[in-house]
Amino acid sequence: MTRLSSGRRRRRRTGYRPGVTADVVVVGAGPAGATAALAALRAHPGLDVRLVDRADFPRDKPCGDGIAPHALDVLAGLGLEGLFDDRIPVHRLRLVKQGHGAARTTRSPNFVVPREIFDARLVAAALDAGARFERRRVRAVDHLDARVVVLAHGAHPLPGAAPRRGRTAFALRGYAPTPPGRASEQVIVFGDQRQPSYAWSFDRGDGWANVGYGEVLSPARAAPSRALLLGELERLLPGATEDGRAWRGHHLPLSSWRFRPPEGRVLTVGDAAGLINPLTGEGIYYAVLTGAAAGRAAAEALAAGRPQAAGRRYRRAVTPALGVHLVNTAAAARLSTLDVVVDAGVRAAARDQRIFDDFVDLGLGGGTLTPRLGAGLVAGLLRTGS
Ligand SMILES: Cc1cc2nc3c(=O)[nH]c(=O)nc-3n(C[C@H](O)[C@H](O)[C@H](O)COP(=O)(O)OP(=O)(O)OC[C@H]3O[C@@H](n4cnc5c(N)ncnc54)[C@H](O)[C@@H]3O)c2cc1C
Known part of the structure; x- marks a missing residue:
């Protein structure tokens, strides 16, 4: 350190x-x-x-x-x-929604x-x-x-x-030994119950991963308890909480x-x-x-x-x-409250590296909803519906 x-x-x-x-x-x-x-x-x-x-x-x-x-x-x-x-460096990012995954190499590495x-x-x-x-x-x-x-x-x-302005999310993170199946990658598993939400496992490269679960707070339901946050993390990413330590929660003021x-x-x-x-x-x-x-x-x-x-x-x-960029992320966040859209997005990213790259730029940088990303989402929605 x-x-x-x-x-x-x-x-x-x-x-x-x-x-x-x-x-x-x-x-x-x-x-x-x-x-x-x-x-x-x-x-x-x-x-x-x-x-x-x-x-x-x-x-x-x-x-x-x-x-x-x-x-x-x-x-x-x-x-x-x-x-x-x-x-x-971590070169791989895996996005998962209801069993479907898009696991790809990012254009430039992330670090954990x-x-x-x-x-x-x-x-x-x-x-x-x-x-x-x-x-x-x-x-x-x-x-x-x-x-x-x-x-x-x-x-x-x-x-x-x-x-x-903007909504608020709450997330809990901890550190746990990285299971072999999640080494050398950042994994994001989108939630399917308390939306929008996701669980993550980000491998640090030293045998440990940063693991956690977060969700957007809603006036329509009670704030999540620690037990619920840990339960959702374990349900979405089985084994992620095993031998976990240093659990700490925090608010996220969303744009x-x-x-x-x-x-x-x-x-x-x-x-x-x-x-x-x-x-x-x-x-x-x-x-x-x-x-x-x-x-x-x-x-x-x-x-x-x-x-x-x-x-x-x-x-x-x-x-x-x-x-x-913020207009685009706000629109995409609104769309992401719909399971079918997230599902279509993950399928599109799995099919096409360029769509995956566009999603990464929108979610981690200053990117926008490119025509390619939009078309990929529509194609994914049509496939999901057919
Ligand atoms: C669980 C969780 C997971 C996240 N994961 C990621 C991630 O993987 N990647 C990512 O990019 N972002 C992530 N974020 C968001 C990221 O943590 C924040 O966006 C980032 O920390 C913002 O940096 P900041 O400098 O604005 O604020 P902070 O990092 O919160 O720094 C604020 C500083 O101000 C000090 N401070 C506060 N009040 C006072 C005061 N009154 N007087 C003096 N000092 C004060 C604090 O001690 C602190 O050091 C996550 C957030 C959470 C909660």
Whole structure:
């Protein structure tokens, strides 16, 4: 596991300078916040950037630990190439619905990296670039003394932060020994009872897999209990809970069809902005994408002497990347509440590598419902109906 060096630990503890207005204060040092701090300093290395978190790092965060190549591309753009050179890439993704499967090689590999490792590496990169770490819990947005504020506090609410739209899911994850039949792949088994839902087994490559089950919460039924979540995981992926440990649940704020950051000097990124893909529960790509855009927007607005313009710059950067994509994922998520559509999608992905690739880009990156994916779904529906 990567641990911060003692030098870095000392430096980040000296960050808090009460009474001195920071250029940028970032609340939350998860992937969104650490990337924002790094991006601001890459754009303008002399800035006073403070990265505030209630937790010390390394710290765990309940997650599937699946890191898509799309997220790594964003990080490579900030100079973080080879972040996982010491990890084993996962080339295969298997999608299963009611016994049918599409098991294929992805265009670029995914990585399954415990968040204790991934997040600490990003924080270390931000500190190396010059950010200062403050360990404290922020109680409200208006308590922050900064020219530009980046809110990256994740799924939990923070007084003063903008409310979000979009539905919420809940998922439970654990770590269990990888059975031989699920080695070297990421497996997703779509649910068939409490929709939309899925169980997963993501092999880490070290004999262990991140396993879990999650579902979209609905006012029409009671929130799932731990026993129900574990029961669904075991039912959909037999053997997945065996010798499992470190079970932890967490909410997922799913994205809606639109994300329009407000003007001003407070920018919201990642889960705090309600940005988790409603089809797959993937949020790390959005976290680093919006973090990078917000960090750059903050730095450029400060360099122009107009911190108030940071919000507008941020909006201009994220709209081309997410505008059309979010409309498409919202539509696809709505369709995915229908069993027949998921079934048709899996069948289409099993038939055609290009449809599989399009689905991966829509679910893990910034892709859209391509005509090919649409045609594949229709063809799958016709076959299912015949
Ligand atoms: C069970 C589960 C499985 C998932 N699987 C995947 C997956 O496989 N792949 C994927 O891409 N995404 C997955 N996600 C989503 C992913 O975990 C999130 O989208 C991602 O963590 C968002 O990063 P973030 O930086 O916005 O927030 P976080 O990672 O939640 O970081 C927020 C940080 O803010 C800090 N903080 C919070 N409040 C305060 C405060 N008041 N003051 C100071 N600090 C504060 C927290 O300590 C934390 O460090 C999953 C989510 C869950 C729950």
